[in-house]
Amino acid sequence: ELKVEQNPLFLSMQEGKNYTIYCNYSTTSDRLYWYRQDPGKSLESLFVLLSNGAVKQEGRLMASLDTKARLSTLHITAAVHDLSATYFCAVGTTSGTYKYIFGTGTRLKVLA
Amino acid sequence: DAGVIQSPRHEVTEMGQEVTLRCKPISGHDYLFWYRQTMMRGLELLIYFNNNVPIDDSGMPEDRFSAKMPNASFSTLKIQPSEPRDSAVYFCASRNRGTYSYNEQFFGPGTRLTVL
Numbered sequence: 579e580l581k582v583e584q585n586p587l588f589l590s591m592q593e594g595k596n597y598t599i600y601c602n603y604s605t606t607s608d609r610l611y612w613y614r615q616d617p618g619k620s621l622e623s624l625f626v627l628l629s630n631g632a633v634k635q636e637g638r639l640m641a642s643l644d645t646k647a648r649l650s651t652l653h654i655t656a657a658v659h660d661l662s663a664t665y666f667c668a669v670g671t672t673s674g675t676y677k678y679i680f681g682t683g684t685r686l687k688v689l690a
Numbered sequence: 691d692a693g694v695i696q697s698p699r700h701e702v703t704e705m706g707q708e709v710t711l712r713c714k715p716i717s718g719h720d721y722l723f724w725y726r727q728t729m730m731r732g733l734e735l736l737i738y739f740n741n742n743v744p745i746d747d748s749g750m751p752e753d754r755f756s757a758k759m760p761n762a763s764f765s766t767l768k769i770q771p772s773e774p775r776d777s778a779v780y781f782c783a784s785r786n787r788g789t790y791s792y793n794e795q796f797f798g799p800g801t802r803l804t805v806l
Binding site for chain 2: 609666679
């Protein structure tokens with residue numbers, strides 16, 4: 579059974595600092611997604627990572643994928659208050675049923 | 691496109707009542723997913739459909755929950771009878787298995803259900 583773990587669960591950081599969120603998964607997968615959720619809102623797609631070594635960047639966020647280590651990271655550079663949200667990774671199964679297993683989420687709070 | 695549409699956005703009901711949540715996927719998308727989100731359990735996949743056919747309902751918590759997709763543009767999730775522990779936000783998501791879509795899911799705004 580595919581399991582997806584994120585850490586940390588909660589992250590409070592000062593503006594201008596850098597930090598990394600980690601997403602580990604337990605079995606082989608060929609795709610990984612990062613989503614953002616603001617309080618009381620829906621999930622918004624941030625990145626899609628499809629191959630080993632894939633790196634995507636958007637503004638102050640950069641996501642990478644290491645399929646051999648079964649690890650994805652979401653790196654935050656020079657955090658700003660607007661990045662405060664909950665970030666989820668989701669891993670697609672390769673069993674043929676094409677469902678996604680979501681991580682627990684990382685609640686990020688950027689302090690001004 | 692209007693995106694995934696869900697209704698109602700908020701539902702408050704009493705224990706024992708029937709609740710029906712509705713979803714309209716993005717036009718052309720052939721997969722539809724129902725999720726439930728709570729503080730305790732996070733985001734859980736309940737069921738998903740491909741071309742209107744239920745593929746995996748292993749996440750449906752019990753027989754009180756049922757889901758249907760009578761056509762490509764409409765799905766329902768029904769809870770009968772509802773219980774306080776069903777209180778959660780229910781999300782519908784859809785995606786296209788097309789070659790260049792990367793199988794990305796698009797989420798609706800969610801229905802916040804409160805069962806008293």
